[in-house]
Amino acid sequence: MWLPVLGLIIGVILGLFTEIKVSEEYANYLSIAVLAGLDTLFGGIRAQLQNIYDEKVFVSGFFFNIVLAASLAFLGVHLGVDLYLAAVFAFGVRLFQNIAVIRRILLTKWTSNKEKTEKN
């Protein structure tokens, strides 16, 4: 489980050390892509804990969500409506739900573990 965390750290370091800067206009797209990525990541972790993890779903979900979110933002810019807020809202809600589910699963695991050790 520690490998993905390491990957996240490596990615952050890589991003900080490379001198890439996105111009102001595309910052919106990137932020929404980051949100989509995070949503997928937490969804994956939840699925893993619930034992319903499917690699294909995870990987395709990651890319598809990012592209969908970015294109939604693009459409919003061209229509003059802040459509990216819809993506932000959807991903935000899902992020919270996923984290809540993960917390509950971890809590039940922890308590069951504790009970087991107490029984022993």
Next chain:
Amino acid sequence: MKNVDKRKKNLSFTLIAIVIGFMIAIQFRTVKEPEVRDTRDTWQLRDDILKQNELQLKLIREVQSHEAKIAQYETELKHSKEQVLRDTLEELKEEAGLTEVTGYGIILSIEPVMEDLLIGKTVSNVSPDLLKRLVNELNMYEASHIAIDNQRLINTTVIRDINNETKIDGHSIKKLPFEIKVIAEDAKGAEKLYNRMQVSKSADEFFVDNLRVKVIKPEGKITIPAYQNAIRIRDMKPVDPEKGGNS
């Protein structure tokens, strides 16, 4: 089998985590631009405006002084000996015929008489004596600059016959008709010259040689080319300044 699956799962998780981390970092860098806030109050702003105004004033003064200097240099140049010498040189060159001259004047076209051509007479060359006479007459009527067949006449120009060819300073007049361009002092002078040439005597002399002088008065200015050859002065020497005194 399960182990392989788990490793594969971990790998994809890690890769996607790296990508997400990368994106977060870039987003962080993009958003977290060093924001410089203007926290000056009214008095500080006033002070700054004052400073900028002073700077502007200083710059304007500098520009003014530079412009004054340029003007000064120009006037100095105008009055300096060098400029006087330059001007004199230019004047002398113009007088000697080394520059192109444009001005009001007339054009004399020398052409063979057509009637004689029909009879079958061959038109010989224009004789140097006739040309000399014409030039003298033109000079008498205050012509300033003369060019025969685009060959500028200067003070030392010789018009002579070499092997039955009329030559003006080495330039031979072979074909007829040719033009003599004359520039007068001004438009009024040109008018005068034109009127005088209409009744000129040398035109009659030309007619004897089966040549006709046609006087044309152009509307605008005419241009006479500069003297092309080098002016050789054989029997003159510059004055020795030692002997002539240091005046």
